[in-house]
Amino acid sequence: MGSETWQSGQGERESARQASWRDADRLMLMGLALHVLIALALGLHFGGLGLALGGSLVLAGGALAAHLLAGGTALSAHTMAVTAMGMVALQIQLARGMLEFHFGVFVTLAFLLTYRHWAPIVTGAAAIAVHHVLFDRLQAAGLGVYCLTEPGFSRVMVHAGYVVGQTVFEILIARQMYRRAAEQSALVGLVEHLTAHERINLDTGHITGAEGTAGLLRDAVDRIHGVVRQVQTAAKSIDGASAEIAAGNQDLSVRTEKMAASLQSTASSMDSLTVAVRQTADSANQAHALASGAAGSASRGAGVVQQVETTMQAIDASAGRIADITGLIDSIAFQTNILALNAAVEAARAGEEGRGFAVVASEVRALAQRSAEAARDIKRLIAQSTEQVQAGSGLVVSAATAMREIEGAAQQVAQLIGDIARSAAEQSEGIGRVNQAVGQLDQVTQQNAALVEQSAAAAESLRDQAQRLADEVSVFSTRAG
Incomplete structure (x- = not known):
């Protein structure tokens, strides 16, 4: 019964994490909607409404499809990270490489912390890094794409350094957030396990991976278990x-x-x-x-x-x-x-x-x-x-x-x-x-x-x-x- 309860708790914790990632997907969709508005405004201002509209529909549609089909999963999270950085790249393209719109990269990286996991942040940083290097070289080749107002690989590397620095810092933050989220999830699972079936289940022998506060609570529950027995x-x-x-x-x-x-x-x-x-x-x-x-x-x-x-x-x-x-x-x-x-x-x-x-x-x-x-x-x-x-x-x-x-x-x-x-x-x-x-x-x-x-x-x-x-x-x- 204890094993079944713990497995049930594991499933519930997994469902809780998926629900948390679904919430993050919704937040990212809200952010993408804001990006779409900015892109349309930039399209109107710089005369690229068609590109703004088409690019926004493709990116926003892909993100929405990923959320609907695989919401709360790693696929949806990575898709959200790529599409968000794609919207930043679209805005840079519409603004003809204006430096001010590069701040969207850092804002988007900050948004990706809603997943409380390092993987979407790395994916977003990698996507924007590829964009900057590729578009800078394409811009230098005169293909009509923009990364900066003028091509310059050294400037791109400087931007990449800032991005890497923020990415590393956010990875550390994400790991802390993930650990806290894991502890919270384990704590929630432990509490749900304790209160399952209208009884107080003190048998924590099948519970593993409880760390931090959850581990302390499990140790306390184990002591209480011995006393109650x-x-x-x-x-x-x-x-x-x-x-x-x-x-x-x-x-x-x-x-x-x-x-x-x-x-x-x-x-x-x-x-x-x-x-x-x-x-x-x-x-x-x-x-x-x-x-x-x-x-x-x-x-x-x-x-x-x-x-x-x-x-x-x-x-x-x-x-x-x-x-x-x-x-x-x-x-x-x-x-x-x-x-x-x-x-x-x-x-x-x-x-x-x-x-x-x-x-x-x-x-x-x-x-x-x-x-x-x-x-x-x-x-x-x-x-x-x-x-x-x-x-x-x-x-x-x-x-x-x-x-x-x-x-x-x-x-x-x-x-x-x-x-x-x-x-x-x-x-x-x-x-x-x-x-x-x-x-x-x-x-x-x-x-x-x-x-x-x-x-x-x-x-x-x-x-x-x-x-x-x-x-x-x-x-x-x-x-x-």
């Missing part, structure tokens, strides 16, 4: 990146909202857990108080059992002493029975006199027997009581051991419940801090969700800005790749 690339990258950021922020926003909902649920659960742990801590404190009371009661019960054990031991000792006393009574009863038996024997020996004593002895014996039986009953009961006391003492010892174990267990339970209460209090405090942290995290998550929404909106705005930037930069046409 970077901007276009950056706009596309920003568009893609902002689209990815917007999509990522949208996903992050959804996940953050879900996380916020989960944190709210977690915070609610942590509140419930905090209340439950606090209730557990309170219950553990109450259980610790009850366990401490139970441990005290078990300690007091152990003391009472120990007192009972002491009392049982005292009863056991008393029962032993009673058994001893009962054995003494049994021994006394046995001795009394023996004494009564001896008394009865003595009474039987005494006969009638000892009958009353025998009765007393018999009663004493009966009383001794009853005492012995009572002592034996008491001894049996005391033995049973001793056995029961010993069994009770064993039970009391077992009860005391059990109470001591209960007391130790109650103390351990109280210690464990105390530890549980302290742990529950610490857990309650820790859960409270966790609950506070969860609350802060929930707040931060809510803030993050708001920031994510703002970031998503900013990314979407950035994407819109990048799209607008890409749309704005798309007016510049750059090289592919």
Whole structure:
């Protein structure tokens, strides 16, 4: 597309140059018309109207035909230069070689600068030089033609020197004008290339021959081209990146909202857990108080059992002493029975006199027997009581051991419940801090969700800005790749 655009620009510049040369042709035709008027006036004045009319028609007709058939070309320009100098030669001929009309040569050379090219100037100078040399020699030969009022080759050479000097100077001017025209044409072509197809075509890679201002403009356009390509690339990258950021922020926003909902649920659960742990801590404190009371009661019960054990031991000792006393009574009863038996024997020996004593002895014996039986009953009961006391003492010892174990267990339970209460209090405090942290995290998550929404909106705005930037930069046409 760039090559086609440049070729199209080349064609347009060529057409512009032809149009410029056509304008120069028209100016030269206007000048020829002025020459025709001067020639007719000279013909009337010097009596050569026919020559003036015929020569003017031939020269002007040839110039007009060249313009109509090949206007704007080198052929037309050279034809204009020759015919213009021919009109000057015609005027010199009509004026009989008057020196004043030789100034037309310099005026015509100046007119030829309208082509802004050296070739028509050289052609015109060569044509008038040939005319001067040829007509001077023909005039010297007496053929009725005029170059000067009198033939003189040296004067012709002097005139030729002036013509050469002006021609050289005008060639330099024409070259400068041509260069300026070329720069202008290149500048116009470059501008037309930049603004072709309702876009700004920055691709100048196919443009060659741009010099001067056009070259500087092309260099500037090349730099702008590089910048615009970077901007276009950056706009596309920003568009893609902002689209990815917007999509990522949208996903992050959804996940953050879900996380916020989960944190709210977690915070609610942590509140419930905090209340439950606090209730557990309170219950553990109450259980610790009850366990401490139970441990005290078990300690007091152990003391009472120990007192009972002491009392049982005292009863056991008393029962032993009673058994001893009962054995003494049994021994006394046995001795009394023996004494009564001896008394009865003595009474039987005494006969009638000892009958009353025998009765007393018999009663004493009966009383001794009853005492012995009572002592034996008491001894049996005391033995049973001793056995029961010993069994009770064993039970009391077992009860005391059990109470001591209960007391130790109650103390351990109280210690464990105390530890549980302290742990529950610490857990309650820790859960409270966790609950506070969860609350802060929930707040931060809510803030993050708001920031994510703002970031998503900013990314979407950035994407819109990048799209607008890409749309704005798309007016510049750059090289592919």
